[in-house]
Amino acid sequence: MDNNDYKGSRILLVEDEETLAIGLEYNLQEEGYSVVRADDGRKALEYFRSYSFDLIVLDIMLPYYNGFEVARSIREKSPRLPILMLTARTEHKDRVLGLELGADDYLTKPFHLQELLARIKGMLRRKTWYNEASNVTPIYYFGNNEVNFDDLSCRSGARQFCLTSHEAMVLKYLVVNKGRIVSRKELLDKVWNVSTEMETRTVDNFIMRLRKYFEPDPSNPIFIKSVRIAGYIFTS
Amino acid sequence: MKKRRSQLFYLIVFIFAQLALFSLLGLWIFRYVFNHLNITQIEKDIASRVTTEGIDVIILICGCGLFAAIYLGMILIFRNLNIQLKIAKLYDNFIGNITHELKSPLASIQLYLDTMDNRDIPRSKQKEFIAMMRRDTNRLTGLVNSVLEITGLEQKRMLFECQVYNADSALRTVIDEARQQLKLPVDTVTIRGEVSLQFVADLNALKTVFRNLFDNAIKYSIDPVQIIINLKRNTKMIVIEFCDNGIGIPFPEQKKVFDKFHRIYNSNIPNVKGTGLGLYLVKEIVRHHGGKIELFSDGEYKGTTFRIKLPIFNVTRKRYLSSLLKITRLMRQRQEVNRG
Numbered sequence: 001m002d003n004n005d006y007k008g009s010r011i012l013l014v015e016d017e018e019t020l021a022i023g024l025e026y027n028l029q030e031e032g033y034s035v036v037r038a039d040d041g042r043k044a045l046e047y048f049r050s051y052s053f054d055l056i057v058l059d060i061m062l063p064y065y066n067g068f069e070v071a072r073s074i075r076e077k078s079p080r081l082p083i084l085m086l087t088a089r090t091e092h093k094d095r096v097l098g099l100e101l102g103a104d105d106y107l108t109k110p111f112h113l114q115e116l117l118a119r120i121k122g123m124l125r126r127k128t129w130y131n132e133a134s135n136v137t138p139i140y141y142f143g144n145n146e147v148n149f150d151d152l153s154c155r156s157g158a159r160q161f162c163l164t165s166h167e168a169m170v171l172k173y174l175v176v177n178k179g180r181i182v183s184r185k186e187l188l189d190k191v192w193n194v195s196t197e198m199e200t201r202t203v204d205n206f207i208m209r210l211r212k213y214f215e216p217d218p219s220n221p222i223f224i225k226s227v228r229i230a231g232y233i234f235t236s
Numbered sequence: 237m238k239k240r241r242s243q244l245f246y247l248i249v250f251i252f253a254q255l256a257l258f259s260l261l262g263l264w265i266f267r268y269v270f271n272h273l274n275i276t277q278i279e280k281d282i283a284s285r286v287t288t289e290g291i292d293v294i295i296l297i298c299g300c301g302l303f304a305a306i307y308l309g310m311i312l313i314f315r316n317l318n319i320q321l322k323i324a325k326l327y328d329n330f331i332g333n334i335t336h337e338l339k340s341p342l343a344s345i346q347l348y349l350d351t352m353d354n355r356d357i358p359r360s361k362q363k364e365f366i367a368m369m370r371r372d373t374n375r376l377t378g379l380v381n382s383v384l385e386i387t388g389l390e391q392k393r394m395l396f397e398c399q400v401y402n403a404d405s406a407l408r409t410v411i412d413e414a415r416q417q418l419k420l421p422v423d424t425v426t427i428r429g430e431v432s433l434q435f436v437a438d439l440n441a442l443k444t445v446f447r448n449l450f451d452n453a454i455k456y457s458i459d460p461v462q463i464i465i466n467l468k469r470n471t472k473m474i475v476i477e478f479c480d481n482g483i484g485i486p487f488p489e490q491k492k493v494f495d496k497f498h499r500i501y502n503s504n505i506p507n508v509k510g511t512g513l514g515l516y517l518v519k520e521i522v523r524h525h526g527g528k529i530e531l532f533s534d535g536e537y538k539g540t541t542f543r544i545k546l547p548i549f550n551v552t553r554k555r556y557l558s559s560l561l562k563i564t565r566l567m568r569q570r571q572e573v574n575r576g
Contacts, residue, residue, distance in 0.1 A: 019368040020344040026361075027351055061336050088339035089332075109343035113350035 006124040007032030009054040014044040041065025060087035075102035079165040082123040142236035174234035183231035326497035341372035398560040403435045414446035429467040434549040436557040448514040453480035472552040473545040485533040494519040526553040
């Protein structure tokens with residue numbers, strides 16, 4: 001397959017179906033990744049606490065703790081670790097719940113190997129992009145707000161709070177593209193690596209949350225403005 | 237899709253309906269008594285002209301009868317609705333389980349096919365992958381078969397291979413074949429007792445019964461599985477006791493395990509896959525043989541005993557067993573005609 005710039009990245013593979021897990025482990029190792037396999041939610045959280053990983057491939061229907069619970073626990077400790085949910089559940093509400101709980105991407109079974117590998121690579125690329133962008137300007141000021149893209153802590157006036165990984169990535173993408181209209185599809189593609197139009201509502205939810213955090217009046221935004229039909233634009 | 241309402245909602249509706257009905261009855265009685273008092277007052281004036289007492293009593297009795305009928309009907313409808321709601325809820329679980337059970341092996345097969353298509357894989361690895369795909373196809377076949385068996389049984393298309401057999405030898409053969417299908421070593425299953433009696437059975441269906449019981453014993457055991465099967469008889473029935481050393485079944489679950497789509501979750505063995513059809517299928521097959529199945533377990537980690545009772549031929553349920561044999565004969569004749 002293609003050359004891989006992210007060889008050596010450590011992946012935690014959480015899958016309880018033995019045959020599927022063996023096949024995935026083989027393919028990920030063939031791509032040059034270092035893989036640790038967990039077959040239930042309890043082991044997944046144990047490994048997550050004991051070792052460091054660059055990405056997690058997570059099934060939803062798992063023994064002990066399901067994938068949503070695992071994702072929530074991981075997000076509490078590591079807001080920026082990319083999570084790819086891999087599951088037999090195809091309902092729209094599951095996809096939205098997965099994405100809102102902090103999964104970075106969502107792939108339904110059965111899937112194509114090339115698609116899975118492309119998404120993993122995309123997620124590792126975005127993680128690198130985010131880290132590099134944060135290293136240059138880890139703290140960003142606009143209006144009365146201060147955002148630390150490194151530890152995701154924020155201050156708006158006297159109020160202090162933390163962003164989630166996705167909130168930070170959406171804001172970061174808007175900040176990096178300051179003054180340019182960014183469409184919902186572009187955000188989905190770049191931040192979530194999802195190209196369907198089904199989840200554009202998810203983007204709107206994130207934008208609404210960011211406005212609540214940073215805008216003096218969220219119903220009349222001055223930083224994250226809507227551009228009719230086209231998308232959003234960041235100005236400071 | 238419209239959201240399904242909860243059982244509580246229907247319970248509240250039922251209680252309000254009861255209140256409405258009783259209020260109506262109260263009003264009706266009040267009106268009757270009030271009118272009666274009025275009539276009593278003017279009775280003297282019109283007594284000579286009108287006699288209503290007999291009619292009033294008939295109306296009262298008819299009213300009470302109708303009221304009782306409405307009340308009974310409401311209770312029956314409510315009970316039925318409750319059962320339907322329970323089945324609908326279990327069916328949702330079943331769909332969730334079966335989606336997972338179908339998609340996971342499919343995903344695995346697709347992954348191995350993609351892998352073999354896209355990579356240069358050494359021969360030994362290829363064999364390993366083919367073995368994995370075979371495991372997944374066997375799993376899919378088992379799943380599809382169990383769904384088809386249930387459908388066949390519910391439409392009474394399954395038991396048409398019934399014949400009279402010697403119970404002892406037939407049961408021993410069927411048990412051994414089921415054991416082999418699940419690759420259980422010989423020394424894990426002990427058969428005790430003897431029942432040299434005749435019974436009517438469809439041996440393939442009975443094999444499905446034992447295969448499901450073995451499968452459950454394997455899935456729900458922490459220690460290496462050990463099964464004892466006692467063959468006994470009472471005056472009318474052949475009694476088969478299937479005892480395992482598994483994790484047992486908690487008391488509240490014991491009544492439900494034979495329900496369609498019902499599954500038990502045990503946190504110590506969380507990875508058990510299934511659809512909740514196995515024991516339902518077992519119960520239905522036994523019932524179609526004119527028998528009964530009961531379950532005994534002293535609770536968690538104390539093993540489980542399934543007691544199956546099948547009628548002895550020419551002793552009990554003679555008419556039913558003859559009808560099973562007749563159906564088999566007819567089905568064979570039909571098959572021969574079709575072949576001819």
